[in-house]
Amino acid sequence: MIQEFKDFIAKGNVMDMAVGIIIGAAFTAIVSSLVDDLINPIIGLFTGGVDFTNNYVVLSGEVPAGASLEAAREAGASVFAYGAFLMAVINFLIIAWVVFLLVKMVNRVKAAAEKPQEVAPEVDTGPSEKDILIEIRDALKQS
Structure with missing residues (x-):
């Protein structure tokens, strides 16, 4: 049973979730400070501090x-x-x-x-050098 628990904890999803929760808690403090300290005072200016x-x-x-x-x-x-x-x-x-x-x-x-x-x-650049030489050879043979 202990081994099963170790396997469960070692899975990436559980560790990712734990890291997400920790970062989420820290992020909550940042967003709350942003709203309380920066955005609400600006809104208070427009609403007269209501x-x-x-x-x-x-x-x-x-x-x-x-x-x-x-x-x-x-x-x-x-x-x-x-x-x-x-x-x-x-x-x-x-x-x-x-x-x-x-x-x-x-x-x-x-x-x-x-x-x-x-x-x-791809840009059509026309016939290659080889194609031109083949055309010249064939034209010379016909003459």
């Missing part, structure tokens, strides 16, 4: 007026946090778009690398 995270409805419990979502949760109130959900959806769409663009770019680079060398089309 952040829906603190939009919520109190379902039960007492919350001071104007309290943040975090303060409402700390007060023990039951809240319907539609703003946090909306921001999560917006961030997901931004991240999905960025990943789509990155994958598209990688696919272009990969396709360019795999593209076979262009072979020049």
Whole structure:
């Protein structure tokens, strides 16, 4: 059974998957930073810094007026946090778009690398030297 497990782990697919998961986790940090630190501030310029995270409805419990979502949760109130959900959806769409663009770019680079060398089309250069000499010989024989 141990040998079967060793064979399973040694297969390329399992190792490839492990490497993919590790790189995927690191890539997630990069994409999250790209969205949080670069793209969201630019979007904030156009939307006037609108952040829906603190939009919520109190379902039960007492919350001071104007309290943040975090303060409402700390007060023990039951809240319907539609703003946090909306921001999560917006961030997901931004991240999905960025990943789509990155994958598209990688696919272009990969396709360019795999593209076979262009072979020049054959150009009809006319008869060869040998063909011309044969024609001359045949013409001389007939004369």
